[in-house]
Amino acid sequence: MSPENVAQSSRITAAIRVAAGLLVLASIAEVVRRLSNPYPVVAPLLSSDVYEVHVDFDTFWNSAVALTHGADIYETPAKLSNLNPPLVSMLLTPFAALDVVTAYRIFAVLSLLMMLGSVWAVCSELRLRPAVTALAMLAVLASSPLYGTLMLGQIYPMLLVGLVAGWIAQRRGRTVLASVLFGIVVALKPSLAPLLLLAAVQRQWLPFKAGIAGAAVASLIGVLVAGTSSAGGWLRIAFSAPVPGWVDNASLPGLAVRFGLPSEIGTALGLAVLAGTLWWCGRHRDRIDPGGTALWAVLAAALLFSPIAWHNYLMLLWPGVLALIVLGRGEFTAIALAVPVFPMSFDVELPPHSSVTAAVARSFYCAVLVGYWVVLVRGSTLSAPGSSHSSSTARSKPPAAAACPMPNGPSTVTHVGTSSRDPSRRRHSSVCRSEPGRTLSPAPAALGSYRVLQRYNMNGRAGLSC
Numbered sequence: 001m002s003p004e005n006v007a008q009s010s011r012i013t014a015a016i017r018v019a020a021g022l023l024v025l026a027s028i029a030e031v032v033r034r035l036s037n038p039y040p041v042v043a044p045l046l047s048s049d050v051y052e053v054h055v056d057f058d059t060f061w062n063s064a065v066a067l068t069h070g071a072d073i074y075e076t077p078a079k080l081s082n083l084n085p086p087l088v089s090m091l092l093t094p095f096a097a098l099d100v101v102t103a104y105r106i107f108a109v110l111s112l113l114m115m116l117g118s119v120w121a122v123c124s125e126l127r128l129r130p131a132v133t134a135l136a137m138l139a140v141l142a143s144s145p146l147y148g149t150l151m152l153g154q155i156y157p158m159l160l161v162g163l164v165a166g167w168i169a170q171r172r173g174r175t176v177l178a179s180v181l182f183g184i185v186v187a188l189k190p191s192l193a194p195l196l197l198l199a200a201v202q203r204q205w206l207p208f209k210a211g212i213a214g215a216a217v218a219s220l221i222g223v224l225v226a227g228t229s230s231a232g233g234w235l236r237i238a239f240s241a242p243v244p245g246w247v248d249n250a251s252l253p254g255l256a257v258r259f260g261l262p263s264e265i266g267t268a269l270g271l272a273v274l275a276g277t278l279w280w281c282g283r284h285r286d287r288i289d290p291g292g293t294a295l296w297a298v299l300a301a302a303l304l305f306s307p308i309a310w311h312n313y314l315m316l317l318w319p320g321v322l323a324l325i326v327l328g329r330g331e332f333t334a335i336a337l338a339v340p341v342f343p344m345s346f347d348v349e350l351p352p353h354s355s356v357t358a359a360v361a362r363s364f365y366c367a368v369l370v371g372y373w374v375v376l377v378r379g380s381t382l383s384a385p386g387s388s389h390s391s392s393t394a395r396s397k398p399p400a401a402a403a404c405p406m407p408n409g410p411s412t413v414t415h416v417g418t419s420s421r422d423p424s425r426r427r428h429s430s431v432c433r434s435e436p437g438r439t440l441s442p443a444p445a446a447l448g449s450y451r452v453l454q455r456y457n458m459n460g461r462a463g464l465s466c
Contacts, residue, residue: 062077251308
């Protein structure tokens with residue numbers, strides 16, 4: 001790289017770091033503002049009006065109750081239609097034994113624990129310092145997606161647990177187990193099905209088949225428990241639901257609807273994004289670390305392609321964002337965790353003649369999701385400083401002998417980089433030293449105010465629980 005390019009790259013990096021610092025300071029100011037008047041934040045969480053406030057959980061709870069009574073899980077007195085497959089209702093049947101308010105509060109606590117536990121597991125797997133882990137936890141607690149998830153009673157923390165467990169298994173070389181876990185996640189949320197294609201484009205056929213089998217078996221279990229008619233009921237509701245153009249639908253089909261365009265245009269654009277992401281991962285499969293950000297890049301593309309991707313789905317991408325730290329892109333992690341702290345505006349009021357301006361203003365979280373996708377794709381071919389390009393490469397070659405010439409005299413081998421708990425599956429590069437200090441060669445290798453509830457009394461979001 002020429003000196004001019006190095007200087008330009010340094011300037012760009014400095015500008016990004018300045019922007020990250022300013023965003024972090026602004027997010028801290030936003031948190032302080034909320035703490036100065038916590039009632040609008042706390043009141044919805046403590047509300048006992050499950051039907052109007054915790055509407056998504058009310059939908060899931062009613063479906064679970066219907067399941068325990070042998071009734072149709074998609075014909076319930078809930079305010080919203082249940083767009084989730086029968087497996088979700090089956091997993092939530094223990095809550096049917098409780099009254100809806102008690103069930104919601106227990107579920108909310110469990111969701112918070114699952115969310116924080118998942119973030120901690122990711123930070124632990126990445127060997128992040130305690131201070132960095134604590135800051136990540138605080139950013140998650142202050143985020144709009146987590147707040148919206150807890151208030152509505154959504155299932156995203158359950159999905160995150162499965163994704164993180166699969167990702168950690170993948171990092172440790174257990175690719176078949178990882179794919180089975182991803183398949184179960186897809187059975188819970190079929191819009192995430194493109195995740196299973198990552199193994200295919202990387203020509204890992206056994207994990208690919210395991211993922212398909214895991215999704216099929218888990219889905220079949222849910223259908224058998226809820227009754228075979230539940231499959232048809234779910235398909236009918238899922239495919240007949242319109243694409244909402246509401247402000248918190250971050251998908252590209254939702255973006256098209258906000259601009260007054262047919263949703264099919266957004267779907268076509270989303271399909272191009274997804275296909276391009278998979279093509280990239282397949283073309284660069286020798287450079288991609290399966291335990292890096294590739295999984296999360298495909299997940300971001302799947303969300304952009306999906307008809308519905310509420311801004312709360314961003315929490316599913318945070319493990320990939322944290323992985324950027326060990327790739328030397330901590331400034332992007334700071335930006336990606338600071339932005340969701342800012343509340344979403346659900347009542348952007350602009351004159352009718354400014355419809356384009358209004359559509360732009362209401363597409364903030366779509367832009368955020370696109371930004372996540374860009375940085376995760378770019379990070380998919382990066383390797384941590386001092387580590388190999390791919391975990392599979394690191395495991396397939398003897399750490400020292402594969403790339404280091406044997407010196408004439410005695411030598412020692414020093415392993416550097418990030419390693420897993422299992423010494424036999426280290427993710428590292430090796431440095432051969434023939435004498436102290438001399439290196440011969442490296443081994444290659446949203447929170448918002450109470451106004452958030454307004455969207456459930458309007459036509460955009462009303463009637464959908466997914």
